[in-house]
Amino acid sequence: xxxxxxxxxxxxxxxxxxxxxxxxxxxxxxxxxxxxxxxxxxxxxxxxxxxxxxxxxxxxxxxxxxxxxxxxxxxxxxxxxxxxxxxxxxxxxxxxxxxxxxxxxxxxxxxxxxxxxxxxxxxxxxxxxxxxxxxxxxxxxxxxxxxxxxxxxxxxxxxxxxxxxxxxxxxxxxxx
Numbered sequence: 001x002x003x004x005x006x007x008x009x010x011x012x013x014x015x016x017x018x019x020x021x022x023x024x025x026x027x028x029x030x031x032x033x034x035x036x037x038x039x040x041x042x043x044x045x046x047x048x049x050x051x052x053x054x055x056x057x058x059x060x061x062x063x064x065x066x067x068x069x070x071x072x073x074x075x076x077x078x079x080x081x082x083x084x085x086x087x088x089x090x091x092x093x094x095x096x097x098x099x100x101x102x103x104x105x106x107x108x109x110x111x112x113x114x115x116x117x118x119x120x121x122x123x124x125x126x127x128x129x130x131x132x133x134x135x136x137x138x139x140x141x142x143x144x145x146x147x148x149x150x151x152x153x154x155x156x157x158x159x160x161x162x163x164x165x166x167x168x169x170x171x172x173x174x175x176x
Contacts, residue, residue: 004176005048012040012052013059016088017066029068029081030152035159037088038113042167043174046096053088060085080135083127084148090123091116106164113160121149 019036023029041049056066057077065072067085076082091113098112125141128148132139 002176008044008048008174008176009051009055012044012049013055013066015040016052016056017059020066020068021070023068025069026151030155031068032159033068033088034117034152034156035163037091038160038163039167041092041095041113042109042163043171046092046099050089050092050096053092057085057089078131080128080131081124082131084120084124086127087120087123090119094119106168110160110164114157117156117160121152125149 016033016036019032019034022032024031037049037053040052043049044052060066060072061074061077063072067076077085094116095109095112098108098115102108125144125148129139129141129144132144
């Protein structure tokens with residue numbers, strides 16, 4: 001790995017951190033974190049983008065306050081919303097695979113990010129149900145979807161569109 005790669009990965013992790021701090025608190029906070037994940041993946045590619053996500057999560061796990069609400073620590077990942085954060089890694093992996101197999105065409109990138117977002121929702125929702133069941137009791141699947149997925153679909157798609165516009169303008173000036 002080159003020094004330039006490490007610098008881009010660190011900058012990507014910082015962008016995701018800043019995105020997570022821009023937050024509207026709800027059961028699962030509305031943040032610009034998904035926007036930052038989309039942007040980082042489109043700007044840095046699958047490998048460096050996914051490594052940025054992993055660095056972001058590791059920083060948070062050791063207590064650096066990188067998560068929404070300036071929170072950090074393993075408790076955030078092990079809490080009800082931790083599965084959505086971990087699900088970003090799956091988004092990055094899927095993005096990287098799609099782009100590697102099908103090329104960096106905008107339609108491929110968008111499709112990969114939408115599928116990655118759906119996978120993130122799936123991982124996060126399963127984790128949310130598990131933690132909720134353990135801590136509080138049974139909850140209907142549709143109830144959890146109404147809390148944790150349905151309200152986020154349109155905003156996340158808007159964030160994806162915004163990330164595409166910005167990535168198109170910024171990508172040409174990124175070296176390596």
